[in-house]
């Protein structure tokens with residue numbers, strides 16, 4: 171019971187924001203129309219129920235004129251029902267796609283703002299496969315909420331309407347007990363209620379494992395898909411390493427989880443189907459069994475028999491809503507769980523982003539970058555880097571060196587404000603803009619000018635400017651393909667991608683530029699040319715580089731070495747033989 175009220179609470183929390191949003195009027199209008207049509211549908215079934223009396227009595231009495239009239243009446247009711255059915259589906263889908271659009275936009279905004287997507291990845295398993303949650307789960311949630319919600323409402327209205335009819339049609343049942351007669355009014359209603367309540371309890375008991383199995387199934391499917399995409403994206407490296415068989419084994423392992431869980435799902439569904447199929451078969455005949463004694467006793471005619479049986483099956487059908495929709499309800503519950511978990515994980519990541527670990531107050535006077543009391547940690551809490559004070563002056567060029575794995579990149583992440591683990595203060599001069607050039611630049615698939623201008627729209631920059639920076643970084647040969655749509659991350663060599671990254675810096679003109687082995691794929695002459703370009707084009711920019719090459723030294727004013735021995739590590743002026751502090 172507690173689980174049910176939690177589920178209902180979660181559904182309310184997930185649904186309400188849309189009906190309170192800026193789209194609330196269209197949302198409520200569409201929902202109102204869908205509900206109205208659902209009620210009209212129930213109205214049509216009530217009319218059909220009444221029509222049963224006249225129609226079957228006409229048959230029993232071989233009254234051809236009445237039969238013809240009733241056919242016409244039927245055509246009228248059926249025409250109305252057809253219009254209702256068509257427009258109900260149409261408007262339901264309209265509401266569905268609008269709601270999905272709104273929710274998708276909301277989730278995309280939340281996921282992509284404040285680097286929540288990156289924080290979620292660092293946080294690990296809290297929200298697996300966000301891609302699946304934003305695409306499939308949102309669609310399923312909206313479809314199921316409208317479908318089940320409106321269906322449930324129709325069921326309740328139908329239940330009330332037909333219960334009244336059934337109660338009126340069913341006389342009291344006299345049961346002899348200890349020499350007395352007990353009269354049960356509306357006994358047909360009670361028979362339908364008991365029959366359905368038993369069915370519901372049994373369906374719930376048998377189908378209970380389905381919620382968790384559905385939840386797991388969606389997760390395993392998504393994991394499998396993500397690994398397939400990784401193979402596609404890293405095809406070249408896998409081919410060079412001859413990693414096909416290894417990927418095959420891994421994917422097979424992934425699929426075996428789908429396979430194993432699906433078998434459990436099949437078994438659970440089979441057990442439930444044994445029950446629901448049997449239950450549905452009995453349901454077609456059960457009303458006649460209950461009503462027929464009155465017919466054979468001559469108390470009612472065929473028309474009344476048909477009307478009563480149809481009212482009985484409507485009441486019993488309404489009561490059995492839970493039995494017939496158990497699989498859908500189980501799927502809905504697991505989607506609600508997944509979205510609730512996703513929202514909670516995003517909210518936690520957003521709260522972390524609002525109180526960043528390394529936030530410092532921007533200063534009006536002082537160095538370009540000021541680090542104070544830095545304590546950078548790993549996600550598990552282990553100390554990585556500790557540093558009391560480091561000031562980097564305006565226009566200064568500093569090189570961080572140190573053995574691999576000592577934490578240079580993580581330090582840069584902390585300075586850039588995306589690393590959430592640790593404490594301390596990183597402050598920039600007021601109004602200064604910071605940009606990072608990573609070792610492996612992100613190059614989106616699509617047009618080259620979009621990759622170059624990223625994250626801005628290419629139209630926001632004059633084409634001559636794009637051409638000019640492309641030529642400046644030595645990619646002049648690509649000018650003719652600026653508007654070509656290609657798989658640029660696969661087409662461009664790593665060195666060319668690093669050049670593209672420098673071109674972005676020329677467009678962006680940041681005040682502080684962090685370069686994380688940003689020239690590692692280039693020859694020394696090209697590296698010197700690109701650093702020279704930054705020096706001439708961005709003479710006032712403060713540079714913080716990470717690198718292992720000794721040739722980098724000549725492009726920097728100061729070298730700081732991250733020691734590899736002790737933990738937490740700290741930056742000291744370089745004394746290692748390879749580097750001499752400038």
Ligand SMILES: Nc1ncnc2c1ncn2[C@@H]1O[C@H](COP(=O)(O)OP(=O)(O)OP(=O)(O)O)[C@@H](O)[C@H]1O
Pocket residue numbers: 292548549554572573574575576577578579580581
């Ligand atoms: N997301 C993460 N989760 C767990 N550990 C991490 C994560 N990112 C980095 N680390 C660990 O932090 C340590 C420092 O990594 P980092 O990439 O900062 O080193 P680095 O000095 O830049 O290395 P390299 O010179 O090889 O690029 C490594 O031991 C790494 O395994």
